[in-house]
Amino acid sequence: MGPEIAELARTAGTTMVTLMAGQAWESARDGLVSLWQRFQPGRAEVVGSELEATREDLLLARESGDTGTEAELTDEWQARVRRLLLAQPEVADELRRILAELSPELPERQPSVDVRLRAEVSGSGRVYQAGRDQHITER
Template structure:
């Protein structure tokens, strides 16, 4: 169950930090706090405060373009969730349910599209290729 717990914790931590900056933040916060309330009630209030502090840090990091802080916050929540899962393995099913509610279409969200790009240039020609958005500013 070790790798399974680690993967679930990674998914949960990443999902929570991602949702902190979006419209689903309140639902995500309520879901995680209720999880702690149910399985470690003495920590639930602290977890709620930690989530709020993390959200403030995340929003500031995004405003300033600080990708390192966002990665650190994600790692912190992955670790917190992993420790909860190790201490209380029965949390796993409830956590999966909460994640499914937050992302009701996981197959669509995780689907990928194969993009193949090919270009030939000669002389002083230029090629700009992108698998998604591309912004070019030339002067």
């Protein structure tokens, strides 16, 4: 499997799970199911059901603050798409088209910020640094 196929599978899995909790969910689901209908019609109905179940799992995880589940679901869909691409490489062009149609629906990503911290301590001094949240409990 080439790096291009692996990256396409990663992008597709991430996009699907990201859109599951938003308003573009139905378009995303329909696009992916149509892909299976075209290239593996015997699995299309199962894939549709699995997408629905994944969405339910994702919504419950987000409700309860479970961040690990979203990562697991993303990994699962990346693997499924990768297997489809390996079995039928001709799926790639159609998948790229579907992802291009869905890309305006993706939420804006927060820009990354480069944080550089520097400290000097002498004697018995202490330094606490964090690029984000920090909780210190001293007794």
